Amino acid sequence: MVRFKVDGLDVFFPYEYVYPEQYQYMYHLKQTLDAQGHAVLEMPTGTGKTVALFSLITSYQLAHPATGKLIYCTRTVPEMEKALEELRLVTRYRVSELAKDRSAAEDHQMPDAGSAA
Numbered sequence: 001m002v003r004f005k006v007d008g009l010d011v012f013f014p015y016e017y018v019y020p021e022q023y024q025y026m027y028h029l030k031q032t033l034d035a036q037g038h039a040v041l042e043m044p045t046g047t048g049k050t051v052a053l054f055s056l057i058t059s060y061q062l063a064h065p066a067t068g069k070l071i072y073c074t075r076t077v078p079e080m081e082k083a084l085e086e087l088r089l090v091t092r093y094r095v096s097e098l099a100k101d102r103s104a105a106e107d108h109q110m111p112d113a114g115s116a117a
Contacts (some may be wrong), residue, residue: 001013001016009029009030012058012059013052013055013089013090013093013094014092018052019048021035021043022043022047022049022051022052025049025052028041029053029088033060054086054090058087058090060095
């Protein structure tokens with residue numbers, strides 16, 4: 001699992017490796033979101049479009065709370081179930097990373113046990 005920057009945005013990606021095509025997809029998606037525009041992004045079947053989309057969008061929503069909702073449509077129930085599993089992976093990874101960040105920040109702020117107040 002990796003955490004990296006896309007054009008300054010901290011992105012939570014639930015797999016060990018990000019393909020160059022996925023990074024480009026996320027970069028162009030972020031540019032579109034920043035411009036509040038529309039885009040048609042295309043990648044071949046099996047290249048990780050769904051996880052790239054969910055990783056970028058949920059990371060963007062975290063960084064920009066005023067961002068609207070993500071509406072994701074599929075043709076079939078099995079496609080939706082697969083997409084929801086990808087979203088769960090992204091969300092679980094993000095939650096675990098943010099919990100680590102919070103724990104590290106709290107540990108850094110704790111006074112030494114040996115010092116008296």
